[in-house]
Amino acid sequence: MLNINEIDTVYLASGVTDLRKSIDGLMVIIKMELKLDPYEKALFVFCNRQMNKLKVLHFDNV
Template sequence: MLRMTPACPVYLAVGATDLRNNIDGLIVKIKYQFKLDPFTPAMFVFCNKARNKLKIVFWDKNGFWLYYRRLDSGTFHWPTKNDGNRTIAVTEQQLSWILDGLSMEQKAAHPEVLARKII
């Protein structure tokens, strides 16, 4: 079971990542390639070239979690380009859609209501 903290940022590594990397190798990518702090309470998600495997790195108080998911059939809808950026910040809902085999942009989903008013 993937455990997320409330309002936990999620960063997707755009394109393919060599998933032979272990936690330490992925942390180096987070720190030096993405210029992000791997010790922040955030999830960093990586996908292989075939788009059938994912790794998620997450710092939790005194150690790193490494979640690994391999599909027996099908692929993940994974972003390949993002205007030169190496990561995309997504919501927990968008990550759930990706894990369920859906695109992270669901046109039929209810949009967020930004107007806060009481009738």
């Protein structure tokens, strides 16, 4: 279960993301395009072309 108290930041990826990408594909976007650490205490939010679906990536440091 997501503990919102452990989240420091929420990043919204601007533009369109192909939501067929796996976790690894989204991590590449976070590292290369956003130049961020995917393991930080943050939520990374991606949106599809129709803007009716979201995919959220968060790593739990347990």
